[in-house]
Amino acid sequence: MLETGSPAPEMVLEDTVGDTVRLSDYRGEHAVLLYFVRSTSCPVCNRNVQDLVRSGDDLEAENVRVLIAVPESRQRAATWKARQRVPFPVLTARGGTPHEMVGLDRRVFGAMQRSGSLLVDVHGVIRHVHSATLPTGGYDRKGVMRAVRSLGV
Template structure:
């Protein structure tokens, strides 16, 4: 199920950085990069999210925000962010409801796939990539930044 060219499913989730985050609150203001990842403290995720976080100034310059999403709790997110220097909001999708809306829930494992969605300022999905295996990490920040610049 591709969401490309479709309105992004809206949601509100608890965040590691304070108040809950509602996707539609960015509409008309910022592009949103949704980074779904399987688990806090796992090896590949502990490369991916710090790498995206480290490029957040480049994303901000391109008019975008980065939001990490997985099934871990806000408490786990905060501990992981503190340990790995992750500054982007990490959203707690503990029931995988949002992962299901985006077609990336792996229900039998209780996690989401590793996936990246670029949602433009109008709230439309303009880029999506779901990794074939949860251990794969092929869509680096540069790829997404180039997609934003092409909008």
């Protein structure tokens, strides 16, 4: 996983309609909160995404754009996005998973996908990073919001 204070990696992802999304596309304009769900079928991850949806206006006011990364296919991501009514871009990777790009590899005998979050400021510097193998620990709401407030719009 990455470290707070380090430059964000260049991530090239794909949204649910097949368009390319780069983390660097936001540099100079917006901070980005990238939340990595363990699986679209994970009930804890779905609750965390809904918390982000409820916090969307507050995050927008802080100039933070939310992106959701899923380890499944683009088609499955599109179905999940519609069913969950996720207003944010939902991203997959063209090869591998978005999770692998930031070191959220599967753990516990290669079976448990890790989840986590990454907050990147407008300059492309990581301001918050968090990960966990168990989904109950994959979203540090207080840590994310503290880091967002410290960005200073």
